[in-house]
Amino acid sequence: xxxxxLVILRILLITAMIAFTFNYFNNDGINILGGKKKFLKxxxxxxxxxxxxxxxxxxxxxxxxxxxxxxxxxxxxxSDKDLIQSIEKTxxxxxxxxxxxxxTEPQTIELEQAYKLFSENLLFVDARNxxxxxxxxxxxxxxxxxxxxxxxxxxxxxxxxxxxxxxxxNGPDCDMSDILAKKLFDLGYGKIFIFVGGWEExxxxxxxxxxxx
Amino acid sequence: MMKIFTNKYSLLILxxxxxxxxxxxxxxxxxxxxxxxxxxxxYQLFPELSINLLALFIPWLEVVCGLLLxxxxxxxxxxxxxxxxxxxxxxxxxxTIFRGLEIxxxxxxxxxxxxxxxxKIVENVVLLAFSIYLFVYNTDSFKLDRD
Numbered sequence: 557x558x559x560x561x562l563v564i565l566r567i568l569l570i571t572a573m574i575a576f577t578f579n580y581f582n583n584d585g586i587n588i589l590g591g592k593k594k595f596l597k598x599x600x601x602x603x604x605x606x607x608x609x610x611x612x613x614x615x616x617x618x619x620x621x622x623x624x625x626x627x628x629x630x631x632x633x634x635s636d637k638d639l640i641q642s643i644e645k646t647x648x649x650x651x652x653x654x655x656x657x658x659x660t661e662p663q664t665i666e667l668e669q670a671y672k673l674f675s676e677n678l679l680f681v682d683a684r685n686x687x688x689x690x691x692x693x694x695x696x697x698x699x700x701x702x703x704x705x706x707x708x709x710x711x712x713x714x715x716x717x718x719x720x721x722x723x724x725x726n727g728p729d730c731d732m733s734d735i736l737a738k739k740l741f742d743l744g745y746g747k748i749f750i751f752v753g754g755w756e757e758x759x760x761x762x763x764x765x766x767x768x769x
Numbered sequence: 770m771m772k773i774f775t776n777k778y779s780l781l782i783l784x785x786x787x788x789x790x791x792x793x794x795x796x797x798x799x800x801x802x803x804x805x806x807x808x809x810x811x812y813q814l815f816p817e818l819s820i821n822l823l824a825l826f827i828p829w830l831e832v833v834c835g836l837l838l839x840x841x842x843x844x845x846x847x848x849x850x851x852x853x854x855x856x857x858x859x860x861x862x863x864x865t866i867f868r869g870l871e872i873x874x875x876x877x878x879x880x881x882x883x884x885x886x887x888x889k890i891v892e893n894v895v896l897l898a899f900s901i902y903l904f905v906y907n908t909d910s911f912k913l914d915r916d
Contacts, residue, residue: 559845559846559849560843560845560846563843563846564846564849564850567833567834567837567843567846567847567850568830568850570833571826571829571830571833572826572829574829574833575825575826575828575829576825578799578829579802579825582802584801584802584803585802586802586803586806586821586824586825587821588821588822588825702804731803731807731810732807734803735801735803735804735807738803739801739804
C-alpha cells in the first residue's frame, strides 16, 4: 500500500506550528516545558476587607429591624434615612472591594488566611473525588469533584456569582483546585480563592473537619 | 459480502464518524489544556517535561486530522496517523488497567463516563478498527484531492 510519508510529515509539522502559535497567544495556554500556572497570592488586606464587607452587609437589615413597628411617621422617616445611609456605606465599601478584586483570575491563600475565611463562614469547595471527601473534609465544605463536574455543578446553583469562596484539594502537588478554580472563574464566579496547602495542611493543623457517614 | 464494506458510502460514513469524533475530542481538550495535561499526568507514565508538550500537540493533531478526514483530504495518511494514535491510546489504557490505576481517561475532558475500563477499551478498539479500515480501503470517491 502506497503511503505518502512526506504528507504525514507535513501534517505533523503544520499541526505543531498551529499548536504552538495558538498556545502562545492563548491566555489559558500552558508552559511548554512543564510547570503549573502560578496564581497570584491574595494579600491580607484583601482577606480583611472581605470581613468588613460582610459586617456592613449585616447592619442595614439589623437597623431596620431594630425600630418598633409602630405607625409613628417620624420614627419611620428616621429609620428610612438610616437605611439609605447604611446602604450607601455598603455600596462604597463594595466599590473599594471591586478595586481590590481587580485581579483577573483566582488568587491563592495560605493556611492562616484560609482559617480566617473559614471563621467568616465563607463557602469552601472540595475539588477532590467523592470518596476522599466522604472520608474527611474541611468542616462545612461542599464537594464539587473536578472529574465529575457536570454532575455536581448544581451544588453551586444557589450561589451568587459575586460571593467569594475557597477551593481546595489534597495539597500543593494537587492541581485540581487550580483547574476547578479556573473553570468556575470562566463561568462567572469572580471571587475565588485557592487554598494551596489543601486538605493535608488543614488536617495537620488539626482545624475543624467532618466526615460523611 | 465484501461489497458492503468496500461500498463508497460506508467509507464516507466511516470517515465522517471518525472525523467528527476526533474533531469533538480535540476541541474539548484545546479548550482546557491544563485539565488535559493533568489527565496525562494521572497515567504516571510520562516524564514531566513531555507532558505539557503532549497536552499541547495531541489535541491539535486530533482536530487537524479529524477535519481533513471529514473533507476527505489525504484520507489514507490521516487514517494512518489516527490509527497509530489510537493504537497507543489502547496500549496506554491496557497498561493502566494492569497497574490497577483507577483514573479518568481524559479522552473527552472531564466527564464521569470516561473512567478507565473495559468500555473504554472497546470504544478505542472500535475506533481503531474504523481507522485501519479507512487506511486499507481508501477510494477515490468523495475526496477533494486527486491521487
